[in-house]
Amino acid sequence: MAKEQLDGAQALIRCLENEGVEHIFGYSGGAAIPIFDAIVTTKTKIKLVLVRHEQGATHMADGYARATGKPAVVLVTSGPGATNTITGILTAHMDSVPMIVITGQQIRSMIGKDAFQEADIFGLTMPVVKHSYLVKSTNDIPRVVREAFHITNSGRPGPVLIDLPKDVSSGPCTADLRATMDLPGYRPPAAKVDAAIIHAIAKAMSKSVRPVLLVGHGALISGAWDEVRELAEKLQAPVVTTLLGKGAFPESHALSLGWMGMHGTAYANKAVVECDLIMSIGSRYDDRIVGQPAKFCKDATRIHIDIDPAEMGKMIRCHIHCVADAKAALKALMPHVSRLKTDAWIAHLAEYKRRYPLHFKKKGGLKMQHVIDEAWRLTEGKAVVVTDVGQHQMWAAQFYRSDHPHNFLSSGGAGTMGFALPAAIGAQFGRPKETVLAFCGDGGFQMTMFELATAAIHRLPIKIVILNNHYLGMVRQWQELFYDDRKSGVDLLGNPDFVKLAQAFEGVKAFNLKRGADVRKILSRALAYNDGPALINAEVEKTDNVYPMVPAGRPLEDMIVERPRYKMEKPTGST
Amino acid sequence: MSNGTTDAETAAHTISVYVANKPGVLARIAQVFARRGYNIDALVVSSVVDTHFSRMTITLKGDPEGLDQVIQQTSKLIDVIRCVEHRDEESVVKEMALVKIAADEAERTLALQIADHFGAKTVDLTESSMILQVTGNSDKLDAMIRLLGRFKVIELVRTGKVVLARGDEVT
Numbered sequence: 001m002a003k004e005q006l007d008g009a010q011a012l013i014r015c016l017e018n019e020g021v022e023h024i025f026g027y028s029g030g031a032a033i034p035i036f037d038a039i040v041t042t043k044t045k046i047k048l049v050l051v052r053h054e055q056g057a058t059h060m061a062d063g064y065a066r067a068t069g070k071p072a073v074v075l076v077t078s079g080p081g082a083t084n085t086i087t088g089i090l091t092a093h094m095d096s097v098p099m100i101v102i103t104g105q106q107i108r109s110m111i112g113k114d115a116f117q118e119a120d121i122f123g124l125t126m127p128v129v130k131h132s133y134l135v136k137s138t139n140d141i142p143r144v145v146r147e148a149f150h151i152t153n154s155g156r157p158g159p160v161l162i163d164l165p166k167d168v169s170s171g172p173c174t175a176d177l178r179a180t181m182d183l184p185g186y187r188p189p190a191a192k193v194d195a196a197i198i199h200a201i202a203k204a205m206s207k208s209v210r211p212v213l214l215v216g217h218g219a220l221i222s223g224a225w226d227e228v229r230e231l232a233e234k235l236q237a238p239v240v241t242t243l244l245g246k247g248a249f250p251e252s253h254a255l256s257l258g259w260m261g262m263h264g265t266a267y268a269n270k271a272v273v274e275c276d277l278i279m280s281i282g283s284r285y286d287d288r289i290v291g292q293p294a295k296f297c298k299d300a301t302r303i304h305i306d307i308d309p310a311e312m313g314k315m316i317r318c319h320i321h322c323v324a325d326a327k328a329a330l331k332a333l334m335p336h337v338s339r340l341k342t343d344a345w346i347a348h349l350a351e352y353k354r355r356y357p358l359h360f361k362k363k364g365g366l367k368m369q370h371v372i373d374e375a376w377r378l379t380e381g382k383a384v385v386v387t388d389v390g391q392h393q394m395w396a397a398q399f400y401r402s403d404h405p406h407n408f409l410s411s412g413g414a415g416t417m418g419f420a421l422p423a424a425i426g427a428q429f430g431r432p433k434e435t436v437l438a439f440c441g442d443g444g445f446q447m448t449m450f451e452l453a454t455a456a457i458h459r460l461p462i463k464i465v466i467l468n469n470h471y472l473g474m475v476r477q478w479q480e481l482f483y484d485d486r487k488s489g490v491d492l493l494g495n496p497d498f499v500k501l502a503q504a505f506e507g508v509k510a511f512n513l514k515r516g517a518d519v520r521k522i523l524s525r526a527l528a529y530n531d532g533p534a535l536i537n538a539e540v541e542k543t544d545n546v547y548p549m550v551p552a553g554r555p556l557e558d559m560i561v562e563r564p565r566y567k568m569e570k571p572t573g574s575t
Numbered sequence: 576m577s578n579g580t581t582d583a584e585t586a587a588h589t590i591s592v593y594v595a596n597k598p599g600v601l602a603r604i605a606q607v608f609a610r611r612g613y614n615i616d617a618l619v620v621s622s623v624v625d626t627h628f629s630r631m632t633i634t635l636k637g638d639p640e641g642l643d644q645v646i647q648q649t650s651k652l653i654d655v656i657r658c659v660e661h662r663d664e665e666s667v668v669k670e671m672a673l674v675k676i677a678a679d680e681a682e683r684t685l686a687l688q689i690a691d692h693f694g695a696k697t698v699d700l701t702e703s704s705m706i707l708q709v710t711g712n713s714d715k716l717d718a719m720i721r722l723l724g725r726f727k728v729i730e731l732v733r734t735g736k737v738v739l740a741r742g743d744e745v746t
């Protein structure tokens with residue numbers, strides 16, 4: 001049988017098939033036409049999802065990957081098409097999310113000459129990718145794709161960009177599609193864990209009576225939730241997670257203290273302040289966790305398990321560094337530890353849980369917390385929750401308790417407004433049978449709301465809850481607390497009628513929610529509608545504040561659980 | 576810091592990076608150093624035995640605490656095979672300088688005496704100027720250049736350090 005003669009673009013599509021790609025989130029344009037054409041000519045089974053803005057495509061691929069653990073592909077044209085992906089690439093990079101971004105590019109002889117729609121996307125994205133390629137020869141395509149997929153989802157995952165000049169994707173490809181990789185400098189850590197370090201950890205643990213396990217996104221990425229649970233139960237050690245670690249340990253578990261950090265639970269933050277040993281499993285001791293690095297767990301034994309050696313000692317100094325995959329490390333550690341004498345510690349923390357519960361009042365105006373809490377009840381805590389960024393994000397993390405891995409998707413490191421809607425679309429593509437629930441602020445929703453079209457066309461039954469306080473609420477909160485309540489650039493006067501807006505897209509069902517008494521009814525209706533997206537515009541109290549709060553740059557000891565009577569100093573940390 | 580820079584911050588560090596010979600690798604490395612606020616004093620990029628690879632030798636000053644971090648972050652780049660800091664005791668460190676001085680017949684003898692003392696060679700000679708080539712460790716180059724200060728130094732170029740680890744250890 002004569003071998004099919006492929007051009008570069010067709011070879012690319014075949015290579016993507018070989019990598020198991022199911023979805024391409026894309027937006028076409030001149031330099032990418034050959035690739036879009038190949039989607040037709042190869043009769044590929046890969047589903048092309050036409051988005052409405054390239055940023056949306058990146059967040060969709062991101063949501064898909066966070067919800068499934070598998071990378072998806074973003075395909076865009078050169079110039080502005082390519083630059084529109086940068087926010088999404090940063091978002092994925094900050095949270096270690098795998099993603100392949102393929103950008104069309106001017107033909108080779110025009111590169112560097114400011115030709116039409118030429119952007120040096122290879123250079124522009126360099127600081128926010130795990131790796132990137134500018135493909136100079138058609139026959140390199142199979143190797144580059146192979147390498148890109150290997151890199152994006154091994155070790156510490158991250159986005160990989162492939163810039164493909166139009167004449168490269170149009171030229172004939174004679175290379176073997178099963179190319180071998182050429183990556184002499186890339187060695188994701190081996191599964192073997194250093195026995196001496198494991199023994200050191202076990203020894204340190206054996207002396208602890210006030211231990212805390214801090215579980216981050218890395219534990220989810222490595223699939224270590226069973227091991228985390230086994231370890232916590234074996235040690236009888238309380239567990240706190242990071243925002244992105246939500247779901248790595250069931251929040252309904254007796255040993256769970258929820259998540260810690262700037263707006264984490266008071267008892268999680270207090271536990272970390274008072275512990276005699278903290279062990280991070282796949283978190284990077286990020287600034288939202290440690291507050292003020294020099295004062296963080298100053299007198300405790302600090303242990304850091306992370307797959308990325310560059311995280312060791314970056315934010316805080318630890319006594320024991322263990323560069324390893326979280327799952328492998330916990331498996332190795334398990335036989336060497338036994339139950340600790342933590343009864344008094346656990347009782348002490350239980351007292352904190354009683355004293356400082358997460359709470360809100362149902363009386364008065366409608367609260368975001370009320371809507372989120374009820375959504376948690378109605379979905380039995382099983383929905384895939386996607387949040388945008390702001391006050392609603394923090395309340396969603398507080399009141400949508402996570403018991404399941406890969407079910408709480410949020411832009412943590414970058415804090416990218418506009419993330420929720422497209423990421424929810426991606427998550428629903430990845431998990432078509434499950435309830436996907438997006439909590440958005442009225443500000444963030446308007447950043448990517450045109451992706452309603454994408455959701456509507458594909459009849460995706462995502463549930464979008466706009467928690468509408470008519471403010472850029474989180475910024476307003478900071479202005480209230482630290483800048484004498486001088487509101488500047490936070491009033492979202494002129495918000496559209498979100499229900500009418502949603503109804504402009506065929507197949508979207510939309511509801512207004514104004515009273516506490518209607519929360520259950522309206523949410524139930526939205527949850528019952530599965531022929532397309534459902535949107536709720538919840539008119540919530542305008543000037544509520546999120547607590548607990550650790551002011552940026554302050555030590556965790558300075559956490560406040562309610563509005564202080566005294567005037568607060570401006571925070572020393574940036575955000 | 577209120578009382579200026581400390582000694583540790585002004586000490587020079589020599590870092591050797593062994594990289595795959597791929598496009599963009601120098602830019603990626605430079606970005607890591609720039610982002611963490613290190614100013615590169617000297618950079619030598621050179622070919623090695625295997626043409627798929629090359630070696631960069633970077634000399635810089637700055638906070639030694641953060642430097643370990645930067646080395647880790649550099650090592651993490653996909654196209655970087657190895658990145659290590661070198662201590663002078665454990666490695667052979669050499670540098671070359673070309674110094675063009677103004678020297679007429681009367682001054683030439685003294686210039687040649689200085690050159691001779693440092694094992695420097697005269698690589699260009701005219702009636703009014705000469706270029707001296709000197710190789711060695713950086714202190715030696717500094718010393719010779721200082722002595723040549725009595726002449727008018729017209730131009731000067733230094734290669735920056737190149738380093739190899741001593742013995743069986745790889746650089």
Ligand SMILES: Cc1ncc(C[n+]2csc(CCOP(=O)(O)OP(=O)(O)O)c2C)c(N)n1
Nearest residue numbers: 390391392417441442443444471472473474
């Ligand atoms: C793209 C982007 N721009 C600006 C910000 C800064 N920012 C953080 S939270 C916030 C307010 C968000 O307002 P909204 O979406 O209405 O959510 P709310 O806080 O009111 O719940 C802003 C502007 C950001 N995180 N992302």
Ligand SMILES: [Mg+2]
Nearest residue numbers: 441442471473
């Ligand atoms: Mg708002």
